[in-house]
């Protein structure tokens with residue numbers, strides 16, 4: 001496994017983020033979309049970087065609003081997948097969410113995205129609903145997945 005660490009990242013990593021984003025999604029976020037997130041006080045971006053050369057290997061973007069965390073984006077460079085890096089990013093996010101006394105973490109995912117579904121289910125996220133026609137590019141529905149913190153199972 002690649003030696004790595006999780007760090008908070010800002011716009012200075014934008015080029016590296018966009019390279020991974022373009023390799024990871026058919027409809028990637030634009031540079032402006034990431035810049036918009038960096039300018040929002042409730043939006044956080046963490047990256048997983050190599051401890052040898054400090055290159056960005058993956059990232060997660062999420063909102064923390066009151067007691068809820070909403071994951072907006074998560075990607076790992078294709079050359080470093082299946083090495084536990086998304087697992088490391090999500091573990092970091094869950095730790096932060098627990099420290100912030102959050103009630104739940106939620107996200108939307110494409111039903112066709114088997115790797116992402118496998119990842120979220122391995123963390124205990126459960127399917128709580130569907131957002132019809134959520135993805136504008138394919139008109140695919142989104143599955144709404146939630147990780148309930150502690151014993152609070154009300155949504």
Ligand SMILES: CC(C)(COP(=O)(O)OP(=O)(O)OC[C@H]1O[C@@H](n2cnc3c(N)ncnc32)[C@H](O)[C@@H]1OP(=O)(O)O)[C@@H](O)C(=O)NCCC(=O)NCCS
Nearest residue numbers: 024074075076081082083084085086087115116118119122
């Ligand atoms: C989804 C994604 C972030 C996973 O990143 P990753 O670093 O390869 O994931 P990890 O190595 O940490 O895998 C953790 C677990 O997720 C699941 N998983 C990951 N890739 C999988 C795959 N291709 N098929 C099935 N399950 C998979 C497994 O349970 C895995 O544990 P295991 O390797 O012990 O079996 C990566 O595939 C990616 O960037 N995809 C493109 C972007 C994307 O779809 N983002 C999510 C949007 S909702």
